Amino acid sequence: MTTKAITPKDISELRARTGAGMMDCKKALEESGGDMDLAAEYLRKKGIAKAEKRAGRDATQGLIFLNGAVDGDFGTMLELDCETDFVARTEGFQTLGLGLLAFAATVPAGIHAIGADGPLLATSFEGKPLGERIKEVAGVIGEAISVKRLAHFRPQGGVVGSYLHHNRQVGVLVEVDGVTGDAALALAKEVALHIASADPIGVSAADIPTEVMDRERRIAEEQVAQEGKPEAIRAKIVEGKLRKFAQERSLLEQPFVKDESKTVADLLRAVPGANVVRFARFRIGDA
Helix, strand or coil, rough: CCCCCCCCCHHHHHHHHHHHHHHHHHHHHHHCCHHHHHHHHHHHHHHHHHHHCCCCCCCCCEEEEECCCCCCCCCCEEEEEECCCHCCHHHHHHHHHHHHHHCCCCCCCEEEEECCCCCCHHCEEEEEEHHHHHHHHHHHHCCCCEEEEEEEEECCCCCEEEEEEECCCEEEEEEECCCCCCHHHHHHHHHHHHHHHHCCCECCCHHHHHHHHHHHHHHHHHHHHHCCCCHHHHHHHHHHHHHHHHHHHHHHHHHECCCCEEEEHHHCCCCCCCCCEEEEECCCCCC
């Protein structure tokens, strides 16, 4: 069907637009008479079947997409994964991520795991089930794509602070209640920056999942046994190790990254009534 000569520039343009392979782009342009829009549509149609074949491949690259309201009324964030950094920078991948940010604002507030079988995959997105739409884009781009997780915070009587690292590999949302206004928003942003750097597991020790503490207990017990500590004091040493771990990974007990002479709890006390409700920290590559 070719009606015009296909140039390397045409192929490069289509590849940048869709993320598809060079030979796939050349074939699509030939089949569509050199029409860029028709070629993109051709790749989309052919890509659906390809996406199924790629679904089992690892998507370990990607970007964090984040939208935080200027006044702190809400925040949305998602992790969109792919196989290569090249694809993460393509127009198709970026457009999908921005569309998903708008979608994230429509789901119930909270942190949602999606991956390959999350319930949100059946939710309508751009006129189709989310899972089907992602497969379409994956087919056009030519790599496995996965929305690993998303967060949507919309507090009542509080604010949402956010932080997105310059390389978009780490993003944070934190919900602070009990306060509103500029001082509250500034506080929430400082806490978000701290979370990005210090990587806490829970707001307090009580929020650290039981399975995490059980794992740490097993590690501590093995360490104490290998060190040859007397049986009579092993339990006490293990409990001390667990308390230290909980302190180091609890947001409120961590030294504030900008001033380690005070804790995050101290930072919150400087704004009367402020309380961290929850946070989400997404990093590309985390399990």
